[in-house]
Amino acid sequence: MNEVVKEVREMRMKISEKCGHDLNRVLEYYQKSGEEMRKSGKYKFVDPEPPAEKPAPTESTRGEAAD
Numbered sequence: 001m002n003e004v005v006k007e008v009r010e011m012r013m014k015i016s017e018k019c020g021h022d023l024n025r026v027l028e029y030y031q032k033s034g035e036e037m038r039k040s041g042k043y044k045f046v047d048p049e050p051p052a053e054k055p056a057p058t059e060s061t062r063g064e065a066a067d
Contacts (some may be wrong), residue, residue, distance in 0.1 A: 019025035037043045 015029060016026055019029055038045055041057075
């Protein structure tokens, strides 16, 4: 196994253990870490683009049978 992959998996397991394997706590941990990294100015972040608008439904997509 690639050593980098092994190291990443070990770190993820340690973080999960630290959070009691609680998914909500793990998510909170990563969000807090991300906020701290942004504030530090050491890292560059790219914010995702907002989702594209969905097209308006047509007659055939409103649950009616198409002819």
